[in-house]
Each structure stands twice: as structure tokens, then as C-alpha cells.
Amino acid sequence: MAGPSVAAYLVVSVLLFATGAFGVLIRRSPLIILLALEIMLNAGNLALLAFSRHAGNGDGQIFALTVMVVAAAEAVVGLGLIVAVSRQRVELDVDKLTSLRG
């Protein structure tokens, strides 16, 4: 395998994932949270592809493509929700969107 071994890819993937996780946890705008979520998904994709290359098995690439599709679908629905929420003239602040509570 040209370049670094799987381990390096995994470390990069994990750091990216942690970044995305941090973003999801720390930001208050749902839009940014969605972006951070995309980063997490991509980190997962990176790990998948690294292992796929390492094992010589194409299944990982299939999985990564499927993840991409799912991420696209999720982005559609999430953005639709954001637009719908903003139409109600409600502030786009996750700490304020708390009416679903017990």
C-alpha cells in the first residue's frame, strides 16, 4: 500500500470524528450541528475505505457509498426541518427548541 498504513488513516479518522463530535456537542445553531454531523459521517467513511484497502475487499467501498446516500437523505430532512422551524419565526437555537420534553 502506497503511503502510510491503515493505522495512520485510522488515527486521522478518529481525530476528525472527535472534531465532529465536539462540534455537535458544543454549537447551538442547528445548521452548524448538521455540518458537524456531516464531518462525523465522513470520518466514518474514511475508516471504512482504509480498511477496505487494507483487506483488499470492495465491500467497504459499497458501504461508504451507502453511507453517503444516507447522509444526503439526512441532510435533506434536517435542512427541511430547519427551514420549517425558521418559518415559524422561532429562533434557531438548539437550547431554545425544547418543547419536546417530559
Place this chain on the structure above:
Amino acid sequence: MEDFLVWVVWVLAAAALLSSGIAVVLFSNPFFSALALIVNLASLAVLYLVLAAEFVAAAQVLVYAGAIVVMFLFVIAYLGGRADAPWAGGPTLQSVAAIVAAGAIAVEVVVVVALKAGDRLANAAEIPATFGSPSEIGRLFLGPHLLAFEVTSIVLLVAAVGGVILGTAVPREKRADGRP
């Protein structure tokens, strides 16, 4: 020589990746965050190329950067000023816990990987020239993973319908007590 070039490319791409990731998370203007995401996706595509996943790299650029990020930008444009996402406010305990959690995940995974799988991660398999090519992907999608293929089409349909419904929901009159 080739190997060295690959390493250089890899290091550059990885650096761009991580820094743009941090940028996405840290910018307060969502437009800049989206732009940083584009850089993120592009560097990911480069890494995919190094991993001999050509089709996936192309799809990444086309689908992610070309469609999803564009969608984000449309929404940001629609929201205009309302999309601003300041940092201020929020419980400090939350922030600290967030940092700790993210850091913990990162550390743990690295440690696990190093401890458990260290020696097995050294030797990569040999791959044929068609690895990662569209024909190979196509063969896999239409063969062993046909179900995943079909299911993803359903997922897309559901998402499309959901998006349309969410988009055309008529804003209701506010009730007397102010609730929508």
C-alpha cells in the same frame, strides 16, 4: 520516489482535512463553515484517491461537495441573517463535558487500535488494478449488495417526499395564546 510523493500528498491532505474540520466547527458565520466543509470534502477525496477508491472519490466530490453542500448554501442564503450562530451563552458544564467526551472518544479509539490491532495493521493486501473502479463497484452493487442498492433508492425516495412535505407545509395561524 513515488512513495515519498504519496507521503507528501498524504500529509498535506491530512493537515488540510483536520484544520478545515476544526474550522467548520469553530466559525461563527455558517457561510464560512460551509466553505470550510468544501475544503474538508476535497481533501477527503484526495485521501480516497490514495486509498485506490477512485469511484468513491469522484462520488464524494460530485454528491457531497456538489450537491449536499450546495443545498446547505441554499438554505444559508434563504435564512439570511437568521442563520447567524453566535457562540455566546449555554451552560459551561455542557462545554466542558463536550470537550471531555470528544477527547475521550478520540483517545480511546486510538488506544484500542494501537493495543489490539497494531501488528495486524502492518501488511496491506495486494489489490488488482480494477479495485475501486466503476466496473468493480457496479459489479458489487448489482451482485452481492443488491439489497443495499435497492434500499438506498427507497431511502432517497422517502427523503425526497419528506423534504417536499416539510417545504410546503403551510405556516399556521398563531393561536390566541401565541403557540403555533
Place this chain on the structure above:
Amino acid sequence: MIPAAWIALFAPLGGVLVIALLGQRISRFHAGLVASGSTLVSFVCSLIAFLALIDESPGERAHYSTLWTWLSAGDLEFGAEILVDPLSVFMMLVVSGVGFLILSYAVGYMHGDPEERRYHAYKALFVFSMLLLVQSGNLLLLLAGWGLVGLSSYLLINFWHIRATAVAAGKKAFVVNAVGDATFALALFLLIQRAGSLDFRAVFQEGIAEKSSAVAVLIALGLLGGAVAKSAQIPLHTWLPDAMEGPTPVSALIHAATMVTAGVYLIARTHVLFELAPDIQHLAGILGAITILVAGLIALVQTDIKRVIAYSTMSQIGYMFVAVGLGAYGAGLFHLMTHAFFKALLFMAAGIVIHALSDEQDIRRMGGLARRLPFTYRAFLVGALALAAVPPFAGFFSKDSILGSAANAGTLGWALWGAAALGALLTALYTFRLLFIVFWGELSAYAREHLHVPGFECGLAMAWPVGVLTILAAIGGFLQVPWGWTLVDDWLHPVAESAEEATGFTFTFSIVATTALALAGIALAWRIWARADPLPDRLRRRYPWAARTFEEKFYFDAAYDRAFYEPASRSAALALRYVEEPLFLRSLGELGRGARSLSGRLSAVQTGSVRSYVLALGAGAAVIALVFLLVS
């Protein structure tokens, strides 16, 4: 033949489903047509089976057919199987034939009732249950039919469920029958243990149990218990008079022609098992004799027209029990058939009277109706003559068949003969008492006000079945004529060999004596009631205790109340006060309160803030990963 038998069985069930599924989409009249039509289909198929059986030689007339394996548990296997043999076809013809006539009558009788469709569906369900009972080829399916018959009877007795008395009557019928069902089931358990199956072929084999051994006695006793409850014999008879709360066609179908005869059928079918325990078989005869007398005496003082006929049914079934108790299966079943004819006829005629008087059933308010309801009167007269066993009507031949067998059966036989002969006197007495009070004399004041006769006495729907039954009650007896032929006995011979009837002088004596008693009864009734003689009132004053005993139905109901109902309700009240309230109700309250406070405290976690939820997720994932790391 086999397909015809299955169609005969399932046609009424199909009728029920059609009525149930179409609901309000078919008119009430059409629902009645569906129900009676399906019964007609049953009858026609039963005829086909009958004709097919005639073609075969007597030895081959037993066909089993299994549709599917119904229950299978370990070594036990029970199929949904029917048996086409002389006995079952005999019963099928009676049930579906008389059933068809009664269901057609009911179309007219129940006309205008708001829930008429439900009525017809229940009637068809009942016919199906009864056919299942008589057609089944193993005892388990018979028990299923038995239970379904009980259910249908419950549904039909409290058809007018708004009336509290009807509801109570339905419950009573069900509960008393349940006692019989329980003993029946116990007998079946014993049989399964001895034979490993409940198929007729397995159970009626030689050597199932030793003659008069404890097992045989228990089995026969259990079966007898079921028969006694279903056929309303002493001591499980208390439900039958109350069951008159149901509409009159119900009384005709269930409490004259079919359900109450199920007990007799059961004994005839399982006669092999009864013959293994002769004491129990004789007990059946004794109970029958007791019932003949007790029911006859009670019927003498009843003032409700349907109750008189109900007690009469109890009494007549006593005759059938005497017959099967002495091994005269042919005679008993012959009487079952003729009884179905004339009893259904009597109920139907009574129904016409009740309808004409706007639902009045008290005979003290009736009188002189013969002139205004001539057709009904004549039908009732034929039925009464048949019931009183006056030649040449149907009851004469069948009752004398029974008495002839009794006369030939030793000491016990003669004792039972005596009871039966006395019963014949009583039967004539109470039957003609009813006839004279209701139809003779002056038109009563009540009738003058309320008699409502639109054109002909009743609708065509009610008239033609009455007409058919009148003819059958008149000539139905000629199937088995003394000194002539014994068609019924011969037909049933391969299944249940009947005991010998008396011959010669004894036989002649029996016939003459009972006929004389019957005629004497009629004459006595005429003397007392046709001429409004004050004798009954004088007797009542002289022997008040006797009058009261008869009127209180020999205190059976009161005794059962004291013995069973009161202890049960008292212990239930105690349980409510000391167990249910403090233990269950209050603890439930405590549990509820505890759950609520706990959930209140736990709900603090649901802040509604997405971030805290995601944080929880992330922290949880970190913890799990740590655990994974440490454990593996």
C-alpha cells in the same frame, strides 16, 4: 354421501356467517330466509345420506370421514371427523327437519323484532352445533358440539337481554349445564387414560374396562351427569322452566326437539359404556321415572302456558331415559322423534296463542279461544292427543314401545312401568287441563279486549310449519307398530341393539292399561276443568302443603339456592371485604403512586435540549468503549 354429510353439517354455519357478515345489508326477512334455507339444505343432505345408507347392507352402514387433524398432543390425536351411520343420520333428519320447520315458523313469529337478524343467526348457529354433536365421530368433537349447543342455548334464552329475568335464566341454564359438562369431561379423561383416544372405534371396543368395575362406573356416571344436565332431568332440571324466557320458537327448537334430546342421544351412542356399568344404566332409568312423576305433578299447577309445556318436555324425556336405561334404544329414539313432532307443534300453537293475545302467557287470562282460533285449536288438539298417547296418534306408538320394553325387563322394569303408567295419567291430565282452560268455555274478558286476529289467525309463515307438524304428529307413529313392524328398531339395530319388547299377554296388558289411563286422564280433566269444577280449589284448601310443594317445584330451586348460591355469595362478599379491598385495590393505588413519583423524578432527564441528549449519547459511547477495552 360423505360430502352430503359435511355439507349438512356446515350449511347452517355458512348461514350464520352470511347473516353476520352482511349485517344490515340484508333485510330481516332475508336473514330469516338464509337461516331456514341453510337448515333446509342440511335436511336435504341428510336425506341424501339416509338414502345412500339404505342402499347398503346393514353391516356396512358406518362411515367415518376426517377432514383435518384438529388436536394433536404427544400421542393423542383428535381429528375433525364425522360418522355417517344409522343413528347419526336418524338424528340429523330429526334435527334438520324439525329445525327447518321451526326456523321457518320463527320467520313469522319474530317478524318486526328489532334484533331479528341476530335471532336467526343464533338459531342457525344452534342447528350447526346440534348437528356437530350428533354427527361427530369422536367424543371430543361431540363435547365441542355439546358446549356449542350450551352456548347457543344461552344466547337464545337471553335473546331479549334487556329483560333481567331473561338474563338470569340464560345464566342459570349455562351454569347448570356446566355442571353436566364437567362430569362429562371427567368421564372423557378416564376414557383417554383407558383407550388412548376418544374415537368411537377405539372407545367402544371390548375390554375397555371390566364390567361394573370402578372405572366403568365412573365413566358411565360422568356421561350420565352430562346427559342429565343437558336433558333437564332430576336433579339438574332447574334451568328448563326458566328457559321459557326465550322466544317461543326457541322453546320449540331447543327445549322440545333438539337440545334436551342430546342427553338421550349420548346415552344411546355410548350405550356400550353404559352396558359396562349396568347399575348406572338403571340409575338413568330411575332418574327418568322420578322426573316423569315430579314434572307431571308440577305441570298440574302451572299457570304459564309455556311452563306447562316445558314441564311436559321434562316428563317426556324422562320416558326416553327410562327407555335407554332399560336398553330399549330404538324405543327411546322413536319417542325422541315423535316427541319432537308433537312438542314442537304444541309450542308453536302456544306461540300463535301468545301472539294473538299480544304476548300474554298466563292461562288464567285465557279461555274460549277455540272459536276464534280454530286452526290453532285443532293443531293443539292433535298435539295434545299425541302427547297423551291416544291411538292412533304418534305418541301412542312410541310411548307404548317404551312401556312394552319396560314390562319385559324384570322387577326394575315393572317399577319403571308403574311410574311410566302413572305418568301417562298425569300427562293426559295436565295436557288436557291446559287445553280445556285455554280453548274451551267462554271467551275470557282479557281475550275479549286483547285478542288481535288479523284475518287468518297468524301469518302464512307460522301456519304452514304448524300444518306440517300436525300431520306428522298424527301419522308419525306408524313407523313402529305393535304386532306389525319395527322400522326404527331395525334401522338402529347395527348401532344399538334394542332390548326385547314384551310379547303376548304382557304386551297387550301394557298397551290397554296405559291407553285406559290416558283416556281416564282426559276424562278427569274434562270433568274438572272443562266444567270449571271447584275441585282443585277444594283440594288446595285441604292439602295446602301439597299445593305449595307442587307450586314451588318441589323446592328444588330453594334447596339449590340454600346449598350453593348463598354460601358462594357470602364467601364472595367476605373475600371482597377482607382480601380484594385491602390487598389488591389499595396496593394498586400505592403502586400507581410510587410509579408516578419515580417517573416524576426521572423525567428531570428530559430537558428537551438536543445538546444534552447528544452529550449523553457521546458520554455513553465513551463509557461503553472503555468497558469494551477493559473487558476484552
